[in-house]
Amino acid sequence: MPEVTNTNSPSIESRKTEHIRINLERNVQFPRLTTGLEKYRFMHRALPELNLSEIDSRVTLFGKTLSAPIVISSMTGGTELAHQINQRLAEAAQATGVAMGLGSQRAGVEHPELAYTYQVRNVAPDILLFANIGAVQFNYGYGPEQCQRAIDMIEADALILHFNVLQEAVQPEGDTNFRGLLKKVEAVCKAVNVPVIAKEVGWGFSEQDVRHLVDCGIAAIDVAGSGGTSWSEVEYHRAPTAFHARVAAAFADWGIPTADAIQYAVAAAPGLPVIASGGLRDGIDIAKCIALGAIAGGIAGPFLKAADESTEAVEQLIRELTAQFRIAMLCSGAPTIEALQKTPLIREA
Numbered sequence: 637m638p639e640v641t642n643t644n645s646p647s648i649e650s651r652k653t654e655h656i657r658i659n660l661e662r663n664v665q666f667p668r669l670t671t672g673l674e675k676y677r678f679m680h681r682a683l684p685e686l687n688l689s690e691i692d693s694r695v696t697l698f699g700k701t702l703s704a705p706i707v708i709s710s711m712t713g714g715t716e717l718a719h720q721i722n723q724r725l726a727e728a729a730q731a732t733g734v735a736m737g738l739g740s741q742r743a744g745v746e747h748p749e750l751a752y753t754y755q756v757r758n759v760a761p762d763i764l765l766f767a768n769i770g771a772v773q774f775n776y777g778y779g780p781e782q783c784q785r786a787i788d789m790i791e792a793d794a795l796i797l798h799f800n801v802l803q804e805a806v807q808p809e810g811d812t813n814f815r816g817l818l819k820k821v822e823a824v825c826k827a828v829n830v831p832v833i834a835k836e837v838g839w840g841f842s843e844q845d846v847r848h849l850v851d852c853g854i855a856a857i858d859v860a861g862s863g864g865t866s867w868s869e870v871e872y873h874r875a876p877t878a879f880h881a882r883v884a885a886a887f888a889d890w891g892i893p894t895a896d897a898i899q900y901a902v903a904a905a906p907g908l909p910v911i912a913s914g915g916l917r918d919g920i921d922i923a924k925c926i927a928l929g930a931i932a933g934g935i936a937g938p939f940l941k942a943a944d945e946s947t948e949a950v951e952q953l954i955r956e957l958t959a960q961f962r963i964a965m966l967c968s969g970a971p972t973i974e975a976l977q978k979t980p981l982i983r984e985a
Contacts, residue, residue, distance in 0.1 A: 648743040649750070651809075652714040654874050656721070659937065660944055664869040667888050671863030671915035672895030673924050676981040681969040691962045692972045695931060697856075697909060698794050698831055700764040703733030704958040705922065705932035705973060708939050708950075709860075709913050710768045710796060710835070714743030719753035724943040726756035728950035729763045732958070735932065737766035737796055737835075741786040742773060757791045766833065767792035771799050774820035775813045780827035787830055794830050796858065797821060800837040802891075803867040806884040808876055818852055825853030836860035838867050838914055840892030846904035856909040857901045858934060862891030864915030865937050895928060902929035919960025923968070926976045 658664060693704040708725050712718040722738065729736040736756070744751040756765070767786040769778065787795050804810035825832045833856045834841070834849045840861035841849070849857065868887040875881035892900070894914040901910045912925035913934030922933035935957070942949040970976035 648746070649715050652712060652718055652739070652743065655870060656712055656715070656717055656940070658870050658873045659865065659940055662870075662873050664865050664873065666863055666866045666869075666891075666915070669862050669889040669891065670893060671861065671921070672893035673863075673915075673921050675984050676895065676924050676928070677984065678923070678927070678964065678968040678979065679982060680967055684966055684969040686966055686969065686971055688962065688966050690971070691965050693958065693962050693965065695973045697735065697764060697931060700735075700793060701733075702735055702764060702932070704961055705926060705930075706734040706954060706957055706961075707911055707913070707932050707934035708734060708736040709858075709934035709936035710737035710739050710766065710798070711936050711940055712739040713741060713754040714739070714750050715753060721940065721943045722754060722756055723759055724947040724950055725939060726760035726763065727947045728954055730760035731951055732954040733763075734954055735764035735766070736760070737934070738768050738790060738792075740768050740770050740798065741789060742770060744789055745769075745782050745785055751789050754790050764794075765790060765792050766794050766796045767830075768796040768798060770811075771797040771817055771821060772801070772804055772811045772814055774817055774824070775815070776811055779820070780824050783824050783828050787828060792830060794833055794855070795824075795828055796833045796835045797824065798835045798837055799841075800867065802839055802887060803837060803871065806868050806871045806880070806887060808880050818848055821849070821854070822852040825855075831855035833858055833911070835911075836897075836914075838862060838865055839890060840894065840897035840914065841901060842892065843900040843904045846901045850905045850908060854908075856911060857905065858911040858913055859894060859897035859901050860934070861894030861897035861912075861914035862889075863894050864913075894925070898925055898928045898930050919957045919962070920964050922957065922961050923964035923976060924981060926973060927968075927979045927981050929977065931973075
């Protein structure tokens, strides 16, 4: 097994706790850059010839059927607080039939005693569940073996490889060697026993990047565009010096808006499942993403705040999102997800 050597300070565990607290307690949204979804609207159908109770919001992804195209996006793990959050998120996902991603599992891979903070099958045996490893770690000792351990750790249905170049670059302890990753990503796609998803973390993928990832064997793209949580803002708040804070602050509005990132991914990889995330805040946002070509919408920040409260708060949020989404389908005349994907949007001038 390759030796895993990156043990930067502060510890992964303390950094994870910092990230949770900053996201809960500080304003870490993009100051000016938006998702771009506000530029689009549906043509209202006053006579949709549909019954709301018969709207079919189900979608199948990686062999599992979701009640609605909602993904609780990857957030956390590796601490006791993260364990509580993940349990609540998973309980709600199980109760409502939506998908869930875990936060980066590096802490659990390197410290097996922390694996329990990611494990949720005890409360969510049936959900579509995604494991998660940072792609940059392939240049710091990781490979297919560590990825398979992350998958097995949580009995995952798919593996997310997250690409967070800007976050690592503005993080004082960041891992910043992103050279030569594509061949290593390809090796992982061939070696692991589940589909592999490429996910950005809030700055989006370009069309060129998506093409490269498809050539590597990636099975789906989570665009994670700009307009929601800005991780450069998060790193600004945890910067140890004024120098680091100013460097991070300069990138507060960097990135590809989510609406653009969806269209780049669809153009680069027709037919490949695209998960839209990055600043989605209600069911109408999710519906717009489906109409732009995505198969599902992922949300993180609002779910983190709900999970900090209770499982019931997470369930309530999922039910609200689902109700909003289904009404958007009704009022745009789309009885199914397939119909919604073909529903034209009006772009504002």
